Amino acid sequence: MRVPVECPYRGPDGCKFPTRRDETLHAEAARCCRAALGGSHFQMDEPPLCQSLGSEDEVYRFTWKSSFDGDAVVRIGRVGTRSSASWWKSFTRMERHVELVLADWDHLQHAVHHAAFWTQGEGIEASLGLDGATWLFEGRRADEFWCFKRWSPMGPLAELGRVFFELAGPPLSNVQLQLSHDS
Numbered sequence: 001m002r003v004p005v006e007c008p009y010r011g012p013d014g015c016k017f018p019t020r021r022d023e024t025l026h027a028e029a030a031r032c033c034r035a036a037l038g039g040s041h042f043q044m045d046e047p048p049l050c051q052s053l054g055s056e057d058e059v060y061r062f063t064w065k066s067s068f069d070g071d072a073v074v075r076i077g078r079v080g081t082r083s084s085a086s087w088w089k090s091f092t093r094m095e096r097h098v099e100l101v102l103a104d105w106d107h108l109q110h111a112v113h114h115a116a117f118w119t120q121g122e123g124i125e126a127s128l129g130l131d132g133a134t135w136l137f138e139g140r141r142a143d144e145f146w147c148f149k150r151w152s153p154m155g156p157l158a159e160l161g162r163v164f165f166e167l168a169g170p171p172l173s174n175v176q177l178q179l180s181h182d183s
Contacts, residue, residue, distance in 0.1 A: 049140040055079070060108065062164035063136040064177070072172055074164040078105055087168040096169070104167050111163040112139070115156035120148045133177070135161055
């Protein structure tokens, strides 16, 4: 989906999309990148990726909401040839900003391509469980935005999540990502 040129919720101070589910959202909400998540983004305190439009060439965010291990968010962006990762994890109350090298960005791009990120279906898969995590992937390149949720995926999407945590460095790189079909 294209990031709307005139998002009704974007202002000089950032995104003003409602932070609670609001059944009275008018039709203009469909023109917001947050509408792709049904207006109920489970990490609404994170700024939308459209906020860096014009200051970052490309940006990806992986939000991991675990049943038992807390939440983590890893955001990786690129401006020209420079890329960086920033992250936070709820149980450790840690935040960190890491400068990445070109090989790191290439590693992420390979994982994005291998996971068919830009052609994944919208929404969340029907499989849910008690032991695992909701994985939210978001991306923006130029004015194109895409997002989707999965429950503890396997295969290339699991590898993409691992790459996010790996590039974030410790302690996230040491987290075991539980997959829905692991024993």
